[in-house]
């Protein structure tokens with residue numbers, strides 16, 4: 001494996017090398033300064049995740065609202081070291097990319113795209129999804145650090161309204177057209193939805209009521225995106241509920 | 246005359262995959278008069294063929310088996326592709342072959358081996374017989390996948406390529422990061438004047454640079470790119486790629502050797518970029534078959550030490566750039582990078598500032614860059 005810290009990659013190498021004084025614009029990495037290690041134990045399998053000390057909804061949103069370059073700057077980029085001299089010598093599409101988000105330790109990979117650049121873009125998109133989902137995993141086991149969604153006076157945040165289908169009674173004329181899973185903003189809505197489902201202990205029908213839609217319509221929305229579907233089922237499993245099918 | 250190593254490939258059913266060598270130009274003096282017609286890549290052809298789902302499934306099984314039969318024999322032979330990579334290429338071939346509308350349904354059917362509705366007809370961009378032929382060429386003749394489908398995905402571009410033009414490499418994608426991240430971020434005014442891409446091949450660097458200049462230019466004064474190449478096929482293919490991206494007013498393709506077609510912009514260039522041939526002549530015979538037997542030698546062979554063209558570029562670049570102008574050249578690796586930096590320091594003292602060696606994504610020192618003082 002070859003490692004190049006991102007900004008994109010070469011930038012940091014330039015900054016580290018001796019001759020250079022030209023890179024003035026690479027901003028300081030905006031990640032928070034204190035992390036601690038959280039161990040999650042579920043079904044007997046332990047896995048670890050670095051979380052920010054004050055992880056909460058706002059905090060993972062902070063990452064998710066970063067522009068691509070900004071998020072990339074928080075990542076370490078790895079590509080698989082080609083055997084041999086590479087460049088003109090070689091015709092092999094080994095453009096596998098692995099991104100590690102340093103503040104959270106979350107890793108995303110991509111190999112299936114046909115250019116290095118697009119693999120980077122796919123890995124970054126995947127990273128956004130993972131940040132949204134894993135931030136939530138943390139919350140499941142870290143109940144106490146999280147401000148619960150207030151259910152009495154619940155009103156969905158705008159990013160959640162954006163992903164709801166037209167037939168939700170809460171959608172207003174200014175909510176804009178429905179955003180689908182291919183839109184990068186979907187992840188923010190997905191996160192807000194997971195927060196709500198968590199707050200109602202995994203009950204899809206309760207969440208649907210609060211969103212002004214039928215249980216069927218909410219199930220369809222959840223099933224429309226694989227990662228959302230898996231996250232909801234993980235969440236339900238942690239509450240001892242059956243998976244959604 | 247235009248000599249293509251792959252013209253020896255023979256395969257009855259796919260005559261249109263051979264480069265037509267026009268007979269009427271036999272007595273032409275220079276290669277510039279050869280009329281090279283760029284070929285249409287598979288993914289851009291109309292879906293005017295069809296096959297039943299069962300025929301397509303049969304072809305897919307056959308092609309997959311052929312890919313699997315390779316195992317790691319090519320790796321052992323010349324560090325070529327293994328079965329895993331070939332099967333990934335097969336998926337990309339299917340993506341380009343099947344018409345968009347039902348593509349994902351068909352692909353998942355092929356993947357799952359589900360054989361309901363075998364008679365349903367699938368729209369294809371080439372006849373299935375041709376696919377038997379080209380996949381055999383891929384495996385048996387080691388014809389590069391990119392020549393088979395007629396394109397390469399490079400950064401966010403899809404560039405047409407064909408025999409006679411170098412397939413752009415993933416490593417070279419980094420040159421554009423340098424243009425954006427180092428040159429334009431550091432000196433935004435460079436986005437407003439002329440850049441050059443020497444030895445443009447498919448036009449990859451020139452096209453991506455033109456797009457970067459457009460994003461970085463402030464106001465309406467956007468820079469332009471001049472792309473040069475000595476090869477007629479490269480000039481024709483680069484020109485057609487430029488047109489496909491609607492950049493004919495921004496990128497001008499000129500035929501000629503290195504700086505020779507650039508006399509009118511001497512001392513005026515804001516940037517000079519190049520990925521010249523840099524493989525030492527002695528390494529050519531040991532190259533993996535896809536490269537050594539199919540790609541143009543003019544694009545690869547850099548003389549005994551591989552640095553003939555790089556040294557020529559370094560000798561000329563100072564007088565081509567305006568003060569503050571940027572250059573970046575791709576090299577064979579650490580040894581060439583160090584040699585070139587040393588050469589510049591000794592032979593061109595005081596001509597450049599902020600010179601640097603930059604690594605590619607595999608961690609190999611790959612590029613030499615700097616600014617004209």
Ligand SMILES: C[S@@+](CC[C@H](N)C(=O)[O-])C[C@H]1O[C@@H](n2cnc3c(N)ncnc32)[C@H](O)[C@@H]1O
Nearest residue numbers: 411413444445446474475476502503520522544
């Ligand atoms: C390694 S290829 C690079 C192609 C393209 N820039 C890329 O990165 O994909 C080198 C290119 O230089 C061209 N070339 C070779 N000798 C040349 C010369 N004397 N003048 C101009 N171009 C030349 C070749 O035709 C080839 O297109």
